[in-house]
């Protein structure tokens with residue numbers, strides 16, 4: 001029997017069911033999900049999962065895609081079409097499909113996907129009778145910001161916070177008050193002593209390719225570098241603040257949380273590094 005998936009209003013063969021390549025679930029992990037177990041074709045703990053779903057969606061400010069009654073109908077219809085007596089039903093809701101941009105899209109309906117599958121309850125019973133093995137590993141959720149993963153939900157929320165405050169970028173701050181990096185950029189300052197500062201990459205940040213290029217260019221320009229973290233206060237007192245990324249090159253940041261950086265104008269170091277970076281990038285592009 002072929003499986004069926006519900007995708008954005010239609011029931012489709014599971015084998016060919018697709019969401020758009022610009023779905024934010026795929027691009028940013030910008031979505032939530034729920035799983036119900038199914039006994040005799042019926043949903044277990046329906047309300048409990050619906051309550052958590054509503055909370056997850058509300059926390060992420062993803063619009064509730066349909067009423068609880070409509071969703072119940074879709075879940076049950078998916079279970080029915082898959083002839084699941086005992087098994088599981090999955091629901092994924094993402095912030096929908098929109099041209100790639102970290103910040104939330106406007107007027108984009110959420111994507112809704114429902115799948116269901118049969119589970120052999122006897123297997124679980126046999127294992128439960130014997131008992132199951134466990135292992136341990138450090139809880140790293142999500143302590144691997146050095147990996148350029150599509151799991152970008154925290155970055156999405158940071159960029160959205162910037163947008164809502166009329167800002168270009170959000171600098172993210174660790175529990176010690178030190179800037180880690182921007183939501184989609186590496187962060188730099190020219191500190192009060194005139195030293196170029198950026199956090200070292202032993203730390204939990206993305207090793208920006210632009211960052212590496214800028215480090216070399218700064219050296220060639222004879223700019224003194226101090227590769228260590230800086231606090232928000234240090235950034236606010238800095239001569240210059242700027243961010244770097246393949247998409248924005250070197251972008252001077254002239255205010256932070258509403259406070260002017262120095263005289264509120266792009267500084268000479270950022271301006272020079274932008275110029276030499278662009279010149280080199282153009283020249284060396286293959």
Ligand code: PMP
Nearest residue numbers: 184185186206208209210245246
């Ligand atoms: N940090 C984060 C979190 C990013 O997403 C990016 C760019 N996508 C960067 C830093 C900058 O990296 P790169 O210079 O390689 O673009």
